[in-house]
Amino acid sequence: MDHDENLPKKMEEFLSKNKIAIFLFHGVIKKQKHIVRNYTRKNILETYFFKAMKHIKKHGNSISMNELLYYISNNQPPPPRSFVITFDDGFENNISVAAPILNDLKIHAMIYITTNFVDKNMMSWIDQIEYAVEYSKKTEIKLDFLKTKFELKTKKNKIHFLNHIRKYVKTSSNESIDLIVQKVFTELEQDIIYTSNDPLDLKLSWKQVNEAISNDYLDIGGHSHSHKILSFLSEQELKKELDTSLKLIKNNTEKDINHYSYPEGLSNCYNKKVINELKLRKINCCPTAIEGLNTIYSDPFHLKRIMVA
Ligand SMILES: [Zn+2]
Numbered sequence: 001m002d003h004d005e006n007l008p009k010k011m012e013e014f015l016s017k018n019k020i021a022i023f024l025f026h027g028v029i030k031k032q033k034h035i036v037r038n039y040t041r042k043n044i045l046e047t048y049f050f051k052a053m054k055h056i057k058k059h060g061n062s063i064s065m066n067e068l069l070y071y072i073s074n075n076q077p078p079p080p081r082s083f084v085i086t087f088d089d090g091f092e093n094n095i096s097v098a099a100p101i102l103n104d105l106k107i108h109a110m111i112y113i114t115t116n117f118v119d120k121n122m123m124s125w126i127d128q129i130e131y132a133v134e135y136s137k138k139t140e141i142k143l144d145f146l147k148t149k150f151e152l153k154t155k156k157n158k159i160h161f162l163n164h165i166r167k168y169v170k171t172s173s174n175e176s177i178d179l180i181v182q183k184v185f186t187e188l189e190q191d192i193i194y195t196s197n198d199p200l201d202l203k204l205s206w207k208q209v210n211e212a213i214s215n216d217y218l219d220i221g222g223h224s225h226s227h228k229i230l231s232f233l234s235e236q237e238l239k240k241e242l243d244t245s246l247k248l249i250k251n252n253t254e255k256d257i258n259h260y261s262y263p264e265g266l267s268n269c270y271n272k273k274v275i276n277e278l279k280l281r282k283i284n285c286c287p288t289a290i291e292g293l294n295t296i297y298s299d300p301f302h303l304k305r306i307m308v309a
Contacts, residue, residue, distance in 0.1 A: 003041050004048070007052045008051050008054075014293065014306050016081065017081065018077070020063070020071075020298075021083040021293055022083070022287055022303060024087075024289060024306065025049075025088075026087060026089055026309055027042060027089075027093045027199075028045075028046055028049045028093050028097040028098040029044070030045075030046050032045060034134055035134065036133055037130045037134045037200055038130075039159050043091070043309065050101050052308070057107055059081065060082065060083045062083060062105075063083070063084055063108060066219065067108075068082075068303075069285050072298060078296065084109075084110065086305065088223055088289075089124065089203075090114055091202070093199055094109075099212070103217055110220075110221055112220075112221040112222060113209060114223045114225065115224075117203045118205070118206065118248075119248060122226075123195060125180070126166060128192070129162065131190075132184050133152065133188065136188035139152055139153050143183055145168070150164065168180075170266070171268075209252065209253060210253055213253055221257055221261060221285075222242075222257055222260040222261075223262075224245055225241050225242075225248070226241065230269065231268060231270050231273075235273070246281055258282055258283055259283065259285050259286070260283045260285070262289070265305070267288070275301045284300060285300040287304070288305065289307060290305070291305070291306055291307065293306075
């Protein structure tokens with residue numbers, strides 16, 4: 001969704017009398033400092049976030065993910081024009097920038113954390129690649145797994161390459177991601193980085209995760225351990241990915257969680273096997289990233305969301 005003066009109105013258009021809108025965000029930043037990085041606007045500017053939240057609170061009803069689950073489980077109608085705010089991945093700015101706004105406006109939000117990102121302040125593969133492209137002086141890139149050579153002379157070239165590699169990774173297997181990242185850094189003559197304290201990369205600390213848990217308007221859910229696409233994993237890998245994430249949350253917060261969201265969340269990114277393993281671990285709600293609205297008859301493991309940022 002474009003972030004501009006029309007964002008509040010665009011979000012309002014998703015509010016409906018009998019349906020529930022779940023909005024998906026990643027991060028909220030104070031300033032856009034990079035040329036290429038954040039070109040997808042995964043991190044929304046604070047000023048747009050504030051205006052959108054203020055507007056939607058005025059025209060709709062904020063409910064928590066737990067309340068949504070309650071309405072579904074009890075077949076009870078939610079308040080009209082209900083909406084849920086969610087954040088994926090676990091960016092530090094969720095607490096330092098977004099939370100004060102949400103608290104002031106009394107808006108509930110769910111933060112789904114990727115435990116390896118939180119535990120080691122790890123960057124996602126695409127943030128690593130965007131970093132390499134942002135800072136490289138190379139004017140072209142040729143990668144053995146992509147058919148064509150890509151020019152990197154202009155911002156437009158760089159974005160074209162990034163869109164291409166995004167699509168390639170999301171439709172290929174998890175195994176190759178680490179290797180793809182290494183190859184990009186080598187080809188772009190950059191030293192590979194795995195962690196960064198830039199506001200686009202910094203993740204929540206466990207202390208901040210605990211702050212979120214004790215905040216009346218925030219909840220914590222899981223979002224895998226290493227952000228691998230769950231449907232691409234073997235049974236053993238899938239179990240390990242889920243168990244590791246739940247164990248780390250339990251060890252660091254003393255809480256058992258019952259909420260989760262699928263990494264990437266498209267229809268090919270989860271399946272019955274994934275849902276079954278989540279249910280075996282007492283997870284009872286897991287939204288997708290497929291665009292749409294929900295009703296009280298929606299399946300809590302197939303909930304749709306509206307990607308804002
Ligand atoms: Zn994610």
